[in-house]
Amino acid sequence: MANVELIDVKKRFGKTEVIHGVTTTIEDGEFIVIVGPSGCGKSTLLRMVAGLESVSAGEVRIGGRRVNEVEPMDRDIAMVFQNYALYPHMSVRQNMGYGLKIAGDSKPEIDRKVGEAAKLLQLDPYLDRRPRDLSGGQRQRVAMGRAIVREPEVFLFDEPLSNLDAKLRVQMRLEIRDLQDRLGITSLYVTHDQVEAMTMADRMIVMNAGRAEQIGTPLDVYETPQTLFAAQFIGSPSMNVLDAHAEGGVLHIGETSIPGGQGADGAVSLGIRPEHVDVDPDGPLTLTVRMAEPLGANTLLHGRLACGQAFTASLAGVHRVTTNEVLRLSVQLGSLHIFDAVDGHRLT
Structure with a gap:
């Protein structure tokens, strides 16, 4: 095993x-996840580590x-x-052992390593099958076994789960993380899925x-x-960002005022995560609901505040809310995020 250092790397x-x-x-x-939207450079960064x-x-x-x-072949990476x-024309056994064969390993050594990896990945029953006879999850296990x-x-993992359905992605990310814990191999994992990043990473690199x-x-x-970008990219549903004015430790959102923003002054971007609000008849925010998404464990309410700005609230449990219903919301004040309105960097 080894560490990986990136020192002012440019492309x-x-x-x-x-x-x-x-x-x-x-x-x-360490298990590092490089996360960001399409075109942000995350795969390019990974390919530079790989030598591609x-x-x-x-x-x-x-x-x-x-x-x-x-x-690449001399960097001791997979x-x-x-x-x-x-x-496609090779069996699972041949696919997993092909790199070792090219490297000149003996047949007994290849059989031993392939057998150990197949057992680890629960691929023993499939060693003589071709890739076309496997499910997507099984093919991904074969690719991991080859590594x-x-x-x-x-x-190095380059969006390995993006071709799988949602349920299988959840299962496979648990398997990959468990496998990496057992093997202890330094890992870089690229994904555009921030839920994958949150659940798998020891640390993450948010690219933009x-x-x-x-x-x-x-x-x-x-x-x-x-930064405002990191705030909105990480977290589901995305953080609400409101135009606000900070003055004397008070945040003004249209005609509404809430305490906060100490140390900030003037125009700011106020970040409020949807899960950090509560229904409160005395709350300072007034939300007119345009659409409700009942998800069982929580309910998402999408609408507009009295100032006209769009807002989403995520409330625990089931809430039976109708279109155009008006709710009062309070904000968990310790969870406010204040960003510079111009460059998007965190202020407080």
């Missing part, structure tokens, strides 16, 4: 810079060794792709337009987002 295509100086250290055995993309500036180090000019990348048998220092907006544990990013 340019021609004159266009697409990765703007990312610096972080992934510790030995060149590094325009900065350094990538694996186990303390600079690998900028090292070929990668699991979105589309599994299995050989495991190489006994790499670093696992080629920049690392925030690096931290899932709860750190959720509870103390450092």
Whole structure:
């Protein structure tokens, strides 16, 4: 196992810079999730670690060794792709052992490693099947098995679950995380799904337009987002962001005032997570409901505040609310987030 260091890593295509100086250290055995929307540079960053993309500036180090000019096959990494990348004409056994065969391992050694990985992944009954005879989840296990048998220092996962249905994604992310815990291999995992990031990561790198907006544990990013982008991207449903005015420790939202914003002054962006409000007949916020989503464990209410700004509330349990019903809401004041109205950086 080994740590991975990114030191002011940049990537340019021609004159266009697409990765703007990312610096972080992934510790030995740590599970890091790189999360962000499509086109933000997360897969490009992963491919630079893998050696599939060149590094325009900065350094990538694996186990303390600079690998900028090292070929992918010599970096001691294994990668699991979105589309599994299995050989359709080979059996599961052959797919899992092919890399070892190319590397010159003996047949007994290949059989031993494939057998151990198959047992670990519960693939024993399928070793003689072809990929077309497997479900999506089983194919993904084969792809993981092919990576495991190489006994790499670093696992790289590039959106490995995006082709699976929702129920199977939940099951597979638990299996991947459990597997990584047991093997203790340093792992970088790319996803656009913030729920995957929250549930799987030791720490996450939140990417936006080629920049690392925030690096931290899932709860750190959720509870103390450092930018407006990180605040809105992490958390489901997304954080409400309201135009507000801070003055003397009071936040003014249209004609409504609530305490908060100490240290801020003037126009601000006020962040309120939907789950941090409660129905309260004396609450300061007035919500006119446009649509209700009863989800069983909670109810989402979408509507507009008295000031005209859109707002979503997530209330625990079942709430029978009709369209155009007016509710008063109170805010959990310790959970307010104040951002600069211009650059989106956290103020308080």
